[in-house]
Amino acid sequence: MTQTQFRTALLTPDAPVPAGVIGPTGQSSAKRFNVYRNNVTTGLCRALADNFPAIRSLVGSEFFQAMAVEFVRACPPNSPLMAGYGLALPDFLAQFPPTQSLGYLPDVARLELAIRQSYHAGDHDPKAGARLGTLDEARLMQTRLRLAPSFRLLISDWPVLDIWNAALSGGPKPRHQAQSVIVARPAFDPMPHLLPTGAEAFLQALIDMATIGQAIAAHPDTDVLAVLTLLATTGSISEVMS
Amino acid sequence: MFDAAPNHLPPAPGVGYKPQHFQALISDAAPVRWLEIHAENYMGHGGRPLAQLRHLAERFPISVHGVALSIGGEADLDTDHLTRLKTLCDWLNPASFSEHLAWSTHDGAFLNDLLPLPYTVQTLTRVVDHIDQVQTVLGRKMLLENPSTYVAFAETSYDEVDFLTEIARRSGCGLLLDVNNVHVSCINNARDPVDYLNRFPMNAVGEIHLGGHDEDRDENGASLLIDAHGSPVTVSVWALYRQTLSLSGPRPTLIEWDNDVPDWPLLRAEAERAAGIIEAMA
Known part of the structure; x- marks a missing residue:
């Protein structure tokens, strides 16, 4: 198992659990791996929502969440400072088909x-x-x-x-x-x-x-x-x- | 070399600092005697976060807890991030600096979670090298925290306690013992938390963490505990904490509550409970 494989599987929703990642009885467990997948996605989506309250209000929280999941997978942060996350969001919103017209x-x-x-x-x-x-x-x-x-x-x-x-x-x-x-x-x-x-x-x-x-x-x-x-x-x- | 003492935090309760508790901490902190901050929230250049921290640091010893250094990462450490940590530690001169046995950055992407590591010779060498680099750049000894894990790795060849013991021995770092993580990881990996604590190198422990977790089950019906930091410390973790102190003696003990942050009286009540246990053991 390499961190490249682990990272790719985290950000690809339907990817299988990486080989060699196991539960207590030695078997692979999607539910256990999904704890990390969920932590990563929800953590980054929450950081984005914290940084863009007006966008969230304009598009509605349900749409924002769905859009944030797409953004997080396409543009994961390149810095660990979450207060700066979302520099790429303006350009993403301009190209994302559901928001292109706004x-x-x-x-x-x-x-x-x-x-x-x-x-x-x-x-x-x-x-x-x-x-x-x-x-x-x-x-x-x-x-x-x-x-x-x-x-x-x-x-x-x-x-x-x-x-x-x-x-x-x-x-x-x-x-x-x-x-x-x-x-x-x-x-x-x-x-x-x-x-x-x-x-x-x-x-x-x-x-x-x-x-x-x-x-x-x-x-x-x-x-x-x-x-x-x-x-x-x-x-x-x-x-x-x- | 580095300071030989594990750190300068008092062997008493501390809490993870949340800005909504600023006024309460100024006027009504007892029994809380020290605070922990997440380093990454104080890496701006000014404004309210740094002003509040400056104010709090005049009253409380501060523990700087990094959550994003990716010490277990396969790639080299992010030297920009290490420089930011040094800047923060140089002006604040905290009583302690700690980080995690985990990785969070790979191929330039920061994943904002503490991801698990296989316990192998390669991981051991890499983590020890990274800790050596951190301690050299910061000019101070660090504490490394045991992780909460939901999966294991087929390639793992070390038991977690042996792995942490060997890291501390080779790097000279201290350890941060998160008792909730011990409970979560042992239940998730079908191990005995009491045995884990009995074998843990308590002389290296400079700080203890306590926090809440959620309960779930995997697809085979086995217990799956989630380290959520969004609820009170559970009865089983308080019992493990008592056992820890009987082995370690009094230690600085943090109540971690990061999500669904409660009003001050509830957080203070958790700190009071820890204070009572420390006093009974002293």
Whole structure:
């Protein structure tokens, strides 16, 4: 018996018990082997359900469980850190025939991944952004922002934040519109916020360490005050470099 | 070399830490005197998990219990994972580090379960080499836990107690004796748990685990116990625990309850029961 044979049989539902795996009287026992098969499948499905509560709510727990079993067999985790399990789920949802037509699901899954990554990211001083308000305009233009390790940006063509809210707290029925979202973690609980329309490229320039002046010059139509206020008041900034 | 003492946990009850018990542990922990965490839940870079752990570590000795190192794996150990363990142990400086006689990763896939091993010369050599690597990287002695098993292997040539004794002798590691696993594995493999304990090398035992199990039967009607960690410790496991302490003397004893986690008073009652048995034996 090799671990390759054992592993293959665990993830293949109808495969026979590997040769040499026996019960107390020396005979092969499917029921005993199935304890491991069941532990592996249910354990990984539970980890997936923990990481994607909004997807589970949107598709229903019964469908989610059936989909999770397929996902676990196709994409077992490649890391032992279960908090990160499911990086491949957005692409899986886009290709899985029963969910293919639900075009918004992959971005909702990406938002859930961003929130989970934010939860475990490194700490920063959530008040660091307050310094922005003390700078005069000339100084502000020369300033660069370092965003927090827990900050995430998700650009979407779907009303991803409204769908996420509706899934988890029964908010209003989402209207079709593109929504890009930032995730920020002032203390321990990550919060998603709507990014002002059309501000994605400006924010990406700041992430890439452009000065505020350079980012404005490159993306002059942005509502700069709204973006900077959002970043400063949500605990998104870890350092104001001026 | 490594610290000669098995570990620095007190010979008293501990519990597996669950975040829902954080406030209760801060205000109302007695008789619980130490905590065990699953290493893999504290490998992020910050946030609430590490902040809570930092806070708890000021009050309680902490045992770091790894569940994913795959020490019995056929492949080399995952050095990224070993580095994460070292990072955690270096900042926390836990009272104990332990892992399992099992495998969970193969061909790059992590299967999230403690899978069984044939007890052969090849497995013995591999496990001893892996433990040596872990103890060298962490710079500390580890404890290895006896598994709960549902199957056996035709190629097995060692009895489990002899196998663990030889691993401890060759690697210098200590042992974590899970009394519930002894019960589950002995019933599942038609062996006598009392005999198992009588032959177990108690001088190497640095920690004891107690937990609940479920009962089922295989297709031939034979008992099949499942190590579920979702219910109270059973009467038969408490009896085996008393026998263990009569052989080992007082030892740090963990109540493990990982699924359907109970409210604090029920978990504390299990710890109180263990405390009573330890005190009666001391």
